[in-house]
Amino acid sequence: MFDQWDFLHSENEGLVNFSQPLNAFESSKPMANDQPPVKNLGSPIFDSPTSLRRCNSLKLLSPKCEQGAEVALEDTQKKMDWIEQDFESELLKRADIRIRELQAYSAFADGLSQKTDEIKQSLSSIKTSFLVSESKLNEFSETCNALGTEEEAFSRLANDIGEGLSYFAPLKELIRVFRHPPSDLVSRSSFRNYILQINRCIDFLEKNTDFQESEFYLSQYKRLLTQGFTMFKNHFFRLIKLASEQVAQSAKTMQIDKQLESSIFYSRFSAIALQIRPLLIEFKKSISEDTFNFTAFYDFYLQTRMRLLQPVLSSQIRSFFLEKSITSFIQKSLAILQLTFFDESRLFNEFFDETNEKFTEYWQNLCETFYEGSRSMILREKNLTDLCEVCSYIRSFQNSIAEGDREEIGKELATHLTPVVFELQNRVIFLVQATIDSEIQNYTPADDDLFPDMNKGTELFNLQNLGLNDVEEKVNANVPERLAMAQGWYPVVQKSLIILSKIYRLLDSNVFDDIALEIIHATIGSLMEAYEYFSSKNDPQIARLFFIKNLLVLKEQLSSFEIQYAHIQAGVDFKKIWDRVREWRSNLRGILQLAYETFPKFINNMVDSRQELNEYLRFAVNGYVETAAGSFTSALKAHDPNSANEFKHRLDKVESLHEQISSYLTESWIEGLLLQAVYEETAKYFRDYYNTLSAEDIQALETTELNHETNQNVSKSLEDYLDYIAVPFQRCNESLPNDKASI
Template sequence: MYEDAWFNSFTSKPKQTAEKSKHRRRESLLKQPTEANQADVEAVEAIAESIENPGRPKSPPPATVARRAKSYSDFYDVVRAHIKKERRLQLEKEKLHKRSQGKLRNDLQFGEWYNGLSEELQDASHEDYQLYHDQLRLSEQHLDSLLDETTSTLDLLSSLSNSFKAVEVQTTAFRAQCEGLLADQRRITQLADDIGDNLQYYTYLEPITRRLNAPSASNFVRSKEYSEMLANLDSCLEYMQEHPGQREASTYKSRYRLLLTRALTLIRVHFTNTLREIAADVAKRIADRQLNETTMSALLYAKFRVGAAELKETGLEIQKRAVHSAGAEPGAEAEYQSLMNELYQSYSTTRGRLILPIIAKKMAEIAMAPSTSKDVVAFARSSIGFMRGICFDEYDLWKEWFATDGGLYDFLEAMCEPMYDYLRPRTIHENQLLKLCELCTLIHTRYMEEDDDDDEPIDLNRLDFPHLIHTALEDAQTRLVFLALNVLRDDIEYYKPKAEDLDYPARNRQSSVTAAKPNGPVLSGRRDRKTSNGPLTPLPKDPTIVEEDGLETRFNFEPALQDCYPTLRKAIWLLSRIYRLVNSTVFDDLAHQIVHQTTLSLHTASTQISSKASPTDAHLFLMKHLLLLKQQIVAFDIEFVTPEVSFDFSNVTSTFWELRERGGLFNPTNLMRLVGGGLMPRVVENMLDAKVELDGRLRTVINDFTNAFANRMTVAIAAPTISKQGPQFNGIAALKSLREQVEKDVPFLRKKLDEYLDDPRTKETLVGAVQDQILQCYDEFYVKEKVRKGVNGGGKAASTKGKGRDDEVWDADMFAEWAVGVFKVGRVGSREEEGEDEDEGSVSDVSRSGST
């Protein structure tokens, strides 16, 4: 087990061989030997002879009671002390042996000595083993004690661990018990706080009741605590509303509601009394002395602004609570809105007593003034301007007393009543339509807001004065519509034309003397450069209104509508007067009636002209006036303003020419599309119904005119003529008669068109339409004639090239070529272009289909 260093200290070290010298001893005394390093178990050399110490006991030496080793270092000290003691005994033994050698005198002593020495030698030879045995025994005892102590220590530690576990269990249980107690404490504390919070809504009842029922409650309204008290009442009512299940919630809710009503009523009483005191002071000062306008204004407005801020804050307490409760029916009045209305009413009544006499006096002065006594427009301008200033001043003062516009406009409308007492009778008795138009224009342009700036946000903090003056505008518009209907009835519907009104051929000749005439027809639908700067039909300048006998008025055009039929002039004048001055819905109906009655009057006049002059004059008369009426309807665009009436006739000059170029003039579908909206300018949407009616009548008169001339020229080849002559019908003679009739009537046609129409393109289009109709009739005639010749088996085929012969029936192409040369549609005259000449392809010939 242990190294033998301590054992060798008792004996002399033997001489070891070279092989033994290679053995290395272990450093640790407690480490067990291994196979590679075995303990030294060889026999020790003989011990030197020593003198036996007779006094030495043969038993092992007495045990040395040493201190119990607690560690390896203590055990090492014990062993060293024991070895030192053994060495000391050995030295004493050697000394005794040396002393005993000098006492051997005989053999017996020697024998005894030798025997003793043998025993000592034997004991000495076993002494090392015995000593090692003793050491082992001591080590075993020491290790046993260590094991016992370790076992006891482990037992102690185990008991301590068990004790700690028991303590931990107890501590955990104690901690859980403490946490439970803390949770109970928190729950009880929260319950106590909740009870306190809930009880505080019940504790306000008594102190608030005492305050509101005290004799000095009216003075309490001015204090800051009054607002806090109202806030507490709101909180209590809200709490009772949210907790209806509590035992006394319904009772306290009703009592708090009564207290809130009582508190708001005190505010209303205080507001009314303060306002009455201010008004009484102002009225007394006004009655005591005469005041000028500046002093009066300062007194009426500055005095009311002194306490306005305080009363406004007080009134807000009612305003904040004058709201609809949750679940209220739509349209129902808020609970405390009646109190707020009483504030509005009290203020309006008080201000009305002070302001209305001043307004009535001012209106009377304006009505008696020479410049405004007989002129409704001047009176309206002065009175409305004065009321506008009053309304804006009252609006500013109202904003200092109240936060909203609840009863503002009712109050301002009551302020405007004296003005309406004077303005409404004057408007109703006004018989001049132009005065009413001027009145409507004045209100529109000066006092009504424009609707163009839709993107700008609406300023809610601005007075809506147009709302206050809208009644005056409605009165003027109503009277304006009434007078317009009278004009429509008297001057259009029941108009009785004079003789000079129906003498239109003569009137056309008279007007043609002064009118500028073009050099001739244009080519390819374009006008000559000298006349291309504008339409040949003169454009009217800004109309000049001329009074006639104080009642009738007319436009002084030069000369666009000057020589037109009176009903057309009156209709255009009436439309231009009422446009944008009345409501769009009213204007729709009224404009339709005007256009409808004008169209009927033109038809009536056309019928009378047909009986007095000729159907051609009647057709051209109706066509000319319908075109003018249609163009004037287009003139009412969105930019139209009544004082700046302008008429554009440029579209009239291009309508028929476009129809002529596109072809299909007599196709009802195409004609409706072209005349109704394909080529004509777009008509304002208010006139859609009247426009459709007008387009239909215009289409009819165009067809009647072209059919009349075409039938007149083609009477020789018409189906009735062929049927009447039967087999004796001669196609060559009929063709000759047709050519003669066409050559005769074409100049007459152009002459009639020149008398009624000024635009070359319009005239060329109508001539081309007649030409198309004739070519279509001749095409049908040629087909029938060809069939008839085929049945009879005779006749020569007409040549399609060169000049047609007089002894044969021309084919359709040859006749068309001849007709183009006679009608000369688009080929009469010349035309100049800047920097370029027209080629021959730009001159379009007329085909049988009617296209150019």
């Protein structure tokens, strides 16, 4: 059955509670869960599944019930009409409420829009007022900036005026002070302030000549500066003179050898330098040396020091001169000069802040006694060893000063010793030239030189004891001489190497190269003369071994020296002049040619001493090898197989040849090389001899003594014979202590 209550209840559940007041904007908003959408009469109610189901149930009733159903339907229709009417009224109420809400919203929005317009107008008015205020504030700021700029300009102008007046105002006071100066004005601290103030005013007026009366004030200030400079110079001279008198008076009470050790020559002058130096520096900044003579300060100071030190220093150096030893004189003199130089240079810097040529000249004059004494002793010294030791000592002294932690002025002492080094080097060169002439070029060979006493235990080229490569580069002159005598070197070779070892590192490289090349050339020439002399009186082979040995010694030991062997030898060619003189005697054309070719022709020849040494060594070795091989092969005759018998007997003398070589050359590798060369020369000649033999001669050769020691039933080739010839040479080679050459 249709339940009316359920329908009404279900429909009334969806009605909105309209009892809420419309006094707020938020209360008028529909709620999502409380109020469903408004339903119309057509679909929301009667289209629901419940209504349709109920209507269909009415249609299925039986005919008996149709009348009752129609009545019920009418009642239902009436109820439905009433519900619709009630529902429409309810909708109208709700619509009215919505309208009132919308009207309230509209009124509120209108009020809000009106207030927004009012606020906008107020903001626009405020903006306009702000822009006006900003414009006025900018104008005020510009006015303030202009006033500030003017104030700064006036302030600068006032400062410039005050500063400008500060350069003109002191003139009156300075004139008053310098017109009647007190006697101790220069020694006061205010004097330096006056000079500083005058320099500042002069500098300003020279840069700003557009001031009124600037020329007048500038001339007045310069006059005051000149007057102050004159006062300072007189004060300087007075102090230096007073200190000199006090020092001289104090030195009279002391012994001469103790005066330089004391501080009396420096303490008083150092006290004066503390007072004088600031003023002198200030005057040098403001006054050019062209305007004022600053050299007067240097001259007076250095002359005063010269009068004080020269007698004492000269007396000390003369006392060293009396010892008659150049080594002692140089060492003691350099020791005292070094101390004096450092003290003098330091005192000079305390006064003048820098050295100049005046101090260099002063020191050279102060050392004149040392220069004269050293020059005299050097010229009288005839011992080359002592001169080399002195020269080496001075060079080491110079290097120690130049490389040490000294002031720059202290290092100048090394340059003042250069004249002494030049004198020593010239004297060394002179003595070396005299030694070359007397003991090398003019040496007369003696018979004992060919067979010297030799120590077999020493090697020919043992150069380690020479000490040429030591750190100090100092050579013990006795070592080369003892080594040379022990190994039987020719005296000329001994003297040459000893001279080179003494002067090595003492002379400039160019000078040493020239002397070394001259010594090498003279030594080779002397060896050649000795070889010719011994060849005429003794066995030429012995003379050749003598020549080879000494050339090898000279060549090997020269490698310890750094020598530029190649040099240019300049000369003058007068050949064309003499040719023109001879033509001039015969015709006029010769006179004209003589006029054109009056000057001689300068020629340059490249000379290599090493090449010269090698050529002589090659000449001696080849001569010895050819002669030694010829002593064996001279028995061989072409086309004569029987001559091999004599050749075989001569090969037995190879041992004698080895003894001859070892008697001169103690180096086993040199002996092996010579034996190898003799064998190769002998084998070469035998090969040529073998090629001259015919087949019959070769068969006959197999019957000679050269083939007796081998199997005669076997045919022998050339190589077999050469192996047989090599046997005695191999035995000699195997007997050598150090076999460095194999045959």
